[in-house]
Amino acid sequence: MSLDKVTAGTGGSSSSKPARPVRSHKVVFLGQCGTGKTALIRQFVHRTFDQNYSATIGMDFVGKLLSLEGRQLRLQLWDTAGQERFRALMPSYLRDSSACVVVYDVTSKESFDSIRSWVELALEGRSRRDLLLVLVGNKIDLEAQRCVQRAEGETLAKDLSMMFFEATAKDASLVDAVFHGLAEGLTSEHHKPESDDEIVLTMQPRRREAHDRNKKCC
Ligand SMILES: Nc1nc2c(ncn2[C@@H]2O[C@H](COP(=O)(O)OP(=O)(O)OP(=O)(O)O)[C@@H](O)[C@H]2O)c(=O)[nH]1
Numbered sequence: 046m047s048l049d050k051v052t053a054g055t056g057g058s059s060s061s062k063p064a065r066p067v068r069s070h071k072v073v074f075l076g077q078c079g080t081g082k083t084a085l086i087r088q089f090v091h092r093t094f095d096q097n098y099s100a101t102i103g104m105d106f107v108g109k110l111l112s113l114e115g116r117q118l119r120l121q122l123w124d125t126a127g128q129e130r131f132r133a134l135m136p137s138y139l140r141d142s143s144a145c146v147v148v149y150d151v152t153s154k155e156s157f158d159s160i161r162s163w164v165e166l167a168l169e170g171r172s173r174r175d176l177l178l179v180l181v182g183n184k185i186d187l188e189a190q191r192c193v194q195r196a197e198g199e200t201l202a203k204d205l206s207m208m209f210f211e212a213t214a215k216d217a218s219l220v221d222a223v224f225h226g227l228a229e230g231l232t233s234e235h236h237k238p239e240s241d242d243e244i245v246l247t248m249q250p251r252r253r254e255a256h257d258r259n260k261k262c263c
């Protein structure tokens with residue numbers, strides 16, 4: 046699979062028309078603050094990893110174009126804030142999403158225990174069939190501090206009918222495996238044509254607030 050970065054809300058190159066229309070999927074990242082949602086997206090899109098923690102404020106957005114077995118698809122990646130004070134905004138972010146990626150930190154039992162509530166939020170008022178759910182256990186580089194075993198993640202994912210991955214935002218190939226698996230799991234049932242017109246024209250410019258990386262935010 047080849048990957049080309051695109052700017053948010055565009056369909057890629059304007060000079061060459063794709064043979065088939067580019068199908069767009071809105072993918073919303075959820076999970077407790079500090080679990081690594083932003084770090085995973087940054088590794089995938091920008092190939093960078095930052096040790097410093099800057100909590101996402103409200104929501105950030107980035108688009109990425111993928112070439113998957115001869116067809117192109119565009120992922121609109123919505124990176125939400127894990128902090129409780131932004132919870133009321135989630136239903137509007139989740140509208141017309143094709144997929145939800147719920148991220149927990151394998152060194153935080155609390156983040157794992159919160160998964161069900163994030164999934165309930167994602168499924169509020171939705172038909173289960175048209176939303177692809179993905180569970181990601183992040184920070185597996187911190188093996189010595191691990192307190193959620195892989196088998197526990199797998200069992201929960203099975204119970205909630207989610208795809209399951211473990212990853213670390215430090216490792217580009219593991220991160221790619223998450224996004225490629227997600228892209229392969231998306232079908233026409235998950236596609237919401239109307240979401241193309243909705244992309245973030247109303248979005249606030251990206252604002253982040255600095256945190257000490259060891260400081261808990263939730
Ligand atoms: N060791 C390690 N640290 C990570 C990993 N992923 C993220 N981090 C660190 O964890 C902290 C939080 O990461 P973020 O990506 O900002 O977390 P977030 O889920 O976006 O947090 P909110 O925006 O507050 O919801 C940062 O200091 C990251 O550098 C990982 O895989 N391994």
Ligand SMILES: [Mg+2]
Pocket residue numbers: 082083084099100101124125126127
């Ligand atoms: Mg973030």
